[in-house]
Amino acid sequence: MxxxxxxxxxxxxxxxxxxxxxxxxxxxxxxxxxxxxxxxxxxxxxxxxxxxxxxxxxxxxEPRLYLCCESLRTTTRCYSWYNLRNLRNCDEIKLKSNLRLVPVGLTGRLQQARLAVGYEIYQFGGITNKKSKRVRSVCVLDCRSQTQRRAPKMRVARKSARACVLDGSIYVMGGCRERECWGEVFDLKTQTWKKEILPIPSVGDDEFKFDREFEVLVLGSRIYVITKGNKYAYDRKEGRWLLLDTRFAGLQSILELGTVWCVLDNLVFKEFSDELYWYDLSCGEWLMVEGLADLLWDAKVKCSFRMIQLVNYGGKLMIIYMSRVVRKETTWFAVIRLEKRLTSSQLAIWGEIEQLDYLVRWSFNPLTCLSVSL
Known part of the structure; x- marks a missing residue:
């Protein structure tokens, strides 16, 4: 058998x-x-x-967008973090959105410097709600586990500081009182503050007003500080600032009120007059990003809109903008793939919409939008 x-x-x-x-x-x-x-x-x-x-x-x-938002429904200022979920491909857009903002149970302060590094978000300083005092605290959000921890405090209390990351270190600048440490450096590997102190950006007879508005960006291996008066680059080996030439003059426009900008692939992108531009360092001028007519421009006759954030979204550009038709306000999230093309012996950048979705009349005001890697 x-x-x-x-x-x-x-x-x-x-x-x-x-x-x-x-x-x-x-x-x-x-x-x-x-x-x-x-x-x-x-x-x-x-x-x-x-x-x-x-x-x-x-x-x-994969990139994930995290938003620190101010609630518009409470009388007291409340700042909470949210994760953007279910972003769809642009060819899947339907009349009903499936996009969600998921609260992650983490909070922030007003006037903090916020920076994404890998899967973490660092928050530096800010002010207290009651007495509006500067604080020295550093809070780190772990976006894998949706938890937060305290890091060593800064040397001085700061509000509305600027922060950037370069070669394994975070540089935090400004937002303090005169005669205090203008800039300090945080080592990501050891999770400690270095002895290195950044001087105030000034060269020769040039004066940097301590409370002057400024922006910080990283291009290549250099940290740049842009002010209304001058532009500086930080020489990390010599620990001093270099005064830049007139090629960088156009970068001053990122200081204008309401301007949104970000750095992607060593290029600076910004919105101006409802158009998207990129900065060419070789000639010192802003050039328009081509190929994005379908994103916003067709909507001009139907509604008013404004860009509120530009984000480096895992090597692609995310544009966050709001449109309004009568009393209906919609927040849009568009992921743009960028491509460099050589036309007529001149470099051009073209954009193609890869993902697009929206939220209708949500009750939160996005203050900071950051892309983390998960």
Whole structure:
């Protein structure tokens, strides 16, 4: 009598955790909510630090937008962080949006300097709600676990400071009182403040007014400080500022009231008069980004709109803008893929809309929008 062996049954959950983690790391982050319901083991692995380490190792991290918003429904100022979910491809746009802002249970202060580094968001200084005093505190948001921790305090209290990251260090500048430490440096690896102190940007007879409005940006291996009077670059080896030539004069326009801008691929992008421009350092002028007529311009006859944020979204440009028709206000989120083209011996940049979605009349005012890598 012949007998057949029972078929072998294979269970994915029976594999070692390391193999399961490596497999799950290759799945899009947008599927994690559904996969977490498969089993307790999946839920544990998908929320562990190991899954992010595995995604980083194989280059599978994805950008996620986090927004620090002021609530418009409360009498007292309240600042909370939200994660943007379900952003759709532009060819999937329907009359009904599926976009969601998910609260992550983390808070912020007014007039903080905020900066995204990898999967974390650093918040420096700010003011207290009651006495409006500057504070020295540094709060770090871990966007993997949606938790926050305290980092070592700054040397001096700051409000409305500027911050940037370069070569494993965060540079925090301004926002303090005169005669205090104008700039200091935080080492990301050791999580400590360096002994290095940044002097006030001034060269020779040039004077930098201590309370003057300024912006900070990183291009290549240099930190730039843009003021209404002059432009400076920081020489990290010599610990001093260099005064820049007239090629950088056009960057002063990012100081204008209401201007939104960001740095992407060592280029500066900004909005001006409902158009999107990029800055060419070689000739010192702003040039228009081509190919974005379908994004905003067709809507001019139907509604009024304004850009409120530009964000480096994982190497692509995210434009956040608001449109208004009668009393209906809509916030749009557009992800733009940028391409450099050489036309008539001149470099041009073209944009193509990859993702687009919207929220209608939500009761939060976005103060800061940052892209983290998860």
């Amino acid at each position: 012949n007998s057949t062996a029972p078929p072998l049954r294979f269970s994915f959950s029976s594999l070692p955790d390391e193999i399961i983690t490596n497999c799950l790391a290759r799945v899009s982050k947008s599927q994690y909510s559904s996969l977490s319901t498969v089993s307790k083991k999946f839920h544990s692995l998908l929320s562990s630090p190991e899954i992010h380490a595995a995604r980083s190792e194989i280059g599978a991290t």
